[in-house]
Amino acid sequence: MIQPPSREERNPIARVVKLEKAFGENRVLTGVDVSFCEGCCTFVAGPSGTGKSVLVRHLVGLIKPDVGEVYYRDKRVDTLNEAALLKLRKRCTYVFQHPTLFDSMTVKENVSVVLRHHYHLSKDQADARALEQLEKMGLGDFGPQSPNQLSTGQQKMVSIARALALEPETLILDEPTTGLDPYAARQLDELVGKLNQGGMTMLVISHDLRSIRRLADEVVFLLQGKVRYSGPTPGFFGSTDPAVRQFVRGEVDKKV
Ligand SMILES: Nc1ncnc2c1ncn2[C@@H]1O[C@H](COP(=O)(O)OP(=O)(O)OP(=O)(O)O)[C@@H](O)[C@H]1O
Ligand SMILES: [Mg+2]
Numbered sequence: 001m002i003q004p005p006s007r008e009e010r011n012p013i014a015r016v017v018k019l020e021k022a023f024g025e026n027r028v029l030t031g032v033d034v035s036f037c038e039g040c041c042t043f044v045a046g047p048s049g050t051g052k053s054v055l056v057r058h059l060v061g062l063i064k065p066d067v068g069e070v071y072y073r074d075k076r077v078d079t080l081n082e083a084a085l086l087k088l089r090k091r092c093t094y095v096f097q098h099p100t101l102f103d104s105m106t107v108k109e110n111v112s113v114v115l116r117h118h119y120h121l122s123k124d125q126a127d128a129r130a131l132e133q134l135e136k137m138g139l140g141d142f143g144p145q146s147p148n149q150l151s152t153g154q155q156k157m158v159s160i161a162r163a164l165a166l167e168p169e170t171l172i173l174d175e176p177t178t179g180l181d182p183y184a185a186r187q188l189d190e191l192v193g194k195l196n197q198g199g200m201t202m203l204v205i206s207h208d209l210r211s212i213r214r215l216a217d218e219v220v221f222l223l224q225g226k227v228r229y230s231g232p233t234p235g236f237f238g239s240t241d242p243a244v245r246q247f248v249r250g251e252v253d254k255k256v
Contacts, residue, residue: 012071013038013170013201014059014092019068021054028054030225032068036218041192041202043212043233045247046222052205053097055222056172059203060094061085090118093163097174097205099155101147101162108134108143111162118166133165134158137191153180157188170201177208189215209248213237221247 015035021028028051036042036059044052057063058070061077070077072092080088101110111130115121121129134140139154139161147155156176163171173192177185189211196202196215206212212219212233219236221229221244229236229244237248 010037010039012036014072016055016058017069017071019055019058019070020066021058021063022066028225032227034220034227034230036201036203038201039199040217041196041204041215042218042220043216044203044205044220044222045207045212050222051225052222053174056094056174056203056205059172060089060092062094090166091168092170092172093166093168094172095159095163095174095176097178099147099152099159101155101158103146103148106144107139107147107150107158110147110158111165114162115165130165133161137161153184156180168200170203171195172203174205176204177206177211209250
């Protein structure tokens with residue numbers, strides 16, 4: 001039997017080099033070098049406001065760096081035009097931290113409009129695929145409803161269904177379990193694990209240590225604009241770095 005490649009042998013699928021980003025006086029990323037391996041489930045963790053969302057948004061060209069380079073499969077992302085970025089976001093799909101559904105459309109239409117946009121399907125074909133994706137995730141009953149009739153957690157699940165309908169090779173989930181009840185959070189973890197086992201590269205931003213332990217192959221820990229840890233999960237939990245240890249113990253707010 002052919003063994004799957006070990007983590008060390010897997011290729012980087014996305015990486016940033018010497019990345020710097022400021023918003024006015026606020027220097028958010030101050031020289032970040034990190035790569036995310038193909039087929040891995042990587043968790044990006046760190047205190048609130050430390051630049052986790054800003055970092056991953058660079059990967060899909062939603063934010064341009066002030067300094068540095070962004071690559072997806074060895075292609076520069078930060079210099080792509082809008083048409084090329086649209087193609088990239090079909091392969092590498094980002095699900096926002098806060099649900100971004102249109103209340104003027106039904107849940108089904110929210111999924112189907114994205115399919116029509118990316119795959120040029122007819123309305124009927126896109127609607128059928130949208131409903132199929134919603135049903136696969138147990139969200140079929142929400143199809144005819146407006147997103148504003150759904151809880152935040154349910155809206156998050158619909159946002160993920162919409163991303164998965166595109167059949168991406170990489171899925172970036174920005175704090176997917178925040179705002180979910182423990183049962184829904186557990187279900188979401190199971191989904192992340194299943195997608196990763198099916199070969200999808202997963203990048204998950206999360207503070208949830210239990211999810212990190214359960215699911216992550218690798219952890220990227222951001223602190224004060226820099227990568228403080230990047231590597232396999234056991235090394236993260238066993239780190240002797242006081243900043244990592246504080247985070248692992250749930251003491252994120254103390255200064256190190
Ligand atoms: N578009 C923007 N314009 C101005 N400032 C921004 C913008 N996006 C992010 N920031 C600032 O960048 C910093 C990092 O924000 P970011 O959203 O990446 O944090 P985070 O680590 O994802 O935090 P959280 O865990 O709360 O989601 C914050 O100070 C935020 O106010
Ligand atoms: Mg964030």
